[in-house]
Amino acid sequence: xxxxxxxxxxxxxxxxxxxxxxxxxxxxxxxxxxxxxxxxxxxxxxxxxxxxxxxxxxxxxxxxxxxxxxxxxxxxxxxxxxxxxxxxxxxxxxxxxxxxxxxxxxxxxxxxxxxxxxxxxxxxxxxxxxxxxxxxxxxxxxxxxxxxxxxxxxxxxxxxxxxxxxxxxxxxxxxxxxxxxxxxxxxxxxxxxxxxxxxxxxxxxxxxxxxxxxxxxxxxxxxxxxxxxxxxxxxxxxxxxxxxxxxxxxxxxxxxxxxxxxxxxxxxxxxxxxxxxxxxxxxxxxxxxxxxxxxxxxxxxxxxxxxxxxxxxxxxxxxxxxxxxxxxxxxxxxxxxxxxxxxxxxxxxxxxxxxxxxxxxxxxxxxxxxxxxxxxxxxxxxxxxxxxxxxxxxxxxxxxxxxxxxxxxxxxxxxxxxxxxxxxxxxxxxxxxxxxxxxxxxxxxxxxxxxxxxxxxxxxxxxxxxxxxxxxxxxxxxxxxxxxxxxxxxxxxxxxxxxxxxxxxxxxxxxxxxxxxxxxxxxxxxxxxxxxxxxxxxxxxxxxxxxxxxxxxxxxxxxxxxxxxxxxxxxxxx
Amino acid sequence: xxxxxxxxxxxxxxxxxxxxxxxxxxxxxxxxxxxxxxxxxxxxxxxxxxxxxxxxxxxxxxxxxxxxxxxxxxxxxxxxxxxxx
Numbered sequence: 031x032x033x034x035x036x037x038x039x040x041x042x043x044x045x046x047x048x049x050x051x052x053x054x055x056x057x058x059x060x061x062x063x064x065x066x067x068x069x070x071x072x073x074x075x076x077x078x079x080x081x082x083x084x085x086x087x088x089x090x091x092x093x094x095x096x097x098x099x100x101x102x103x104x105x106x107x108x109x110x111x112x113x114x115x116x117x118x119x120x121x122x123x124x125x126x127x128x129x130x131x132x133x134x135x136x137x138x139x140x141x142x143x144x145x146x147x148x149x150x151x152x153x154x155x156x157x158x159x160x161x162x163x164x165x166x167x168x169x170x171x172x173x174x175x176x177x178x179x180x181x182x183x184x185x186x187x188x189x190x191x192x193x194x195x196x197x198x199x200x201x202x203x204x205x206x207x208x209x210x211x212x213x214x215x216x217x218x219x220x221x222x223x224x225x226x227x228x229x230x231x232x233x234x235x236x237x238x239x240x241x242x243x244x245x246x247x248x249x250x251x252x253x254x255x256x257x258x259x260x261x262x263x264x265x266x267x268x269x270x271x272x273x274x275x276x277x278x279x280x281x282x283x284x285x286x287x288x289x290x291x292x293x294x295x296x297x298x299x300x301x302x303x304x305x306x307x308x309x310x311x312x313x314x315x316x317x318x319x320x321x322x323x324x325x326x327x328x329x330x331x332x333x334x335x336x337x338x339x340x341x342x343x344x345x346x347x348x349x350x351x352x353x354x355x356x357x358x359x360x361x362x363x364x365x366x367x368x369x370x371x372x373x374x375x376x377x378x379x380x381x382x383x384x385x386x387x388x389x390x391x392x393x394x395x396x397x398x399x400x401x402x403x404x405x406x407x408x409x410x411x412x413x414x415x416x417x418x419x420x421x422x423x424x425x426x427x428x429x430x431x432x433x434x435x436x437x438x439x440x441x442x443x444x445x446x447x448x449x450x451x452x453x454x455x456x457x458x459x460x461x462x463x464x465x466x467x468x469x470x471x472x473x474x475x476x477x478x479x480x481x482x483x484x485x486x487x488x489x490x491x492x493x494x495x496x497x498x499x500x501x502x503x504x505x506x507x508x509x510x511x512x513x514x515x516x517x518x519x520x521x522x523x524x525x526x527x528x529x530x531x532x533x534x535x536x537x538x539x540x541x542x543x544x545x546x547x548x549x550x551x552x553x554x555x556x557x558x559x560x561x562x563x564x565x566x567x568x569x570x571x572x573x574x575x576x577x578x579x580x581x582x583x584x585x586x587x588x589x590x591x592x593x594x595x596x597x598x599x600x601x602x603x604x
Numbered sequence: 605x606x607x608x609x610x611x612x613x614x615x616x617x618x619x620x621x622x623x624x625x626x627x628x629x630x631x632x633x634x635x636x637x638x639x640x641x642x643x644x645x646x647x648x649x650x651x652x653x654x655x656x657x658x659x660x661x662x663x664x665x666x667x668x669x670x671x672x673x674x675x676x677x678x679x680x681x682x683x684x685x686x687x688x689x
Contacts, residue, residue: 218665268645270646271645467643525654525658528650528654529647529651
């Protein structure tokens, strides 16, 4: 794989262009500050926010006064800048648009009781795609917690590498609202100071807002930065806590490096997730050791941008690419004394004039997901992509209208009007379920859990790293999102419940399935208006071939306000 | 104390979604976390912190502090007794 970054843009607390952002980092400037803005949080928090008045003005000027949400404004402004650097106003030829976000325009749920169209991630995707004249069939949206941005880059690189598109725009964006800040505060994972990744004195993360976009191409660009490998894995350990061994992240790094064909000695730096929570940084230090990268400089960009969620993978990769061009390894701001169990190389000052030919960029997130990509300068050889293995479905489970059907056979049924809670409880008993955790899951989680429980009934045991799960739906986690918003609207932001908030990410439902069946391979959650099984299966085939998966669960799983539909197939290469 | 123990068990059942359990099913002395006992996890611990704040006016800022306090319903009840606002 060798897919080049041709142009890019970052909008964050540090500026509206990549140049402004890069200059701020070079000058050790952080975008994190105390904010008392009630649109961010009821209680003041340390966060990296984007100045809304400037954003609004710039977006209005560009779109002739068009009415767009802040997330849409950011995506349109960012992509426009990225395209303009290539003297384009609209993409030309076959171009895919791959968006990444965790919560999109979820702020639209605030102060009302229903779920407006604007809150759907697919609505945001459609408005942005329409603005640039990109068809629905060429638009993808990934919502896979904090690895979303890296996942989107991996997917784009795969699509281009396989010749489905000659170019792809990848854009990641998240903005803050009481919805997000109250949830992270309830997890007690927010630091009252500037975050200090890998430091002995670290005490949590800071949230941040950002949007980043890149234009990727298959065309060889002399001296350019290319994505040469990528992989997505799961810890299959816990839905919010990172792995205690670092195995999941290690597998992602190893696969990505194998695909790129680089050895640990060739890696010049690792740009890790580095959120500065106790457990995340601890886990990363273990994974870095397992990958034999303990001698390689590791840095985190979170002290500059904060944790920008679905944007982080995109903007941090852009900074890595520019740093590589400048032969610089960015410092981890505020770092003083190492405080992770496995020693790694972290520095408080930028390294300049050093070799920066190979960078490993990683991310990890709720739902146990991990992702890694390899960025390379002067990547001379384009390693041939693996032959896509043929795959075929060996089981099919459908849950709809009070019925659970496996391979055409009804396993359980009740009156289609039965309320979901009763239906799913009875169905769970009928399949002899005895996992106490089942009852704690969101309704989307329960639907996915039972569907896969049934789907995998006849599957022989598999190696955890050789199984994956790729899901899609329309409503993301909006059903739980509504619940979380109701709690903070009615009882105040301090009443936010961690057990509810954790399910405000659709991929956490997939994470439950990974834990139950020990699935540690590819895991990606797509959001779209319609179920496009061909496209989903095509992606599954690509992921399975590249990471050597034997089994992959693929399909649709949606739940919204009592309406449910699961249609999952188990594919195998065997 | 006995009243408090019973009340706590009901709150745990309601707040932690311990479906189909009754207060009688919860052993007062048994560990709440880990593989034995109720098998609660870190998210449940955060929810228990919320129960203490909301229902008893007790604030625990650092989840690590909770480890001994949250060992069992018994230790939890004793802590509430001595710290109730």
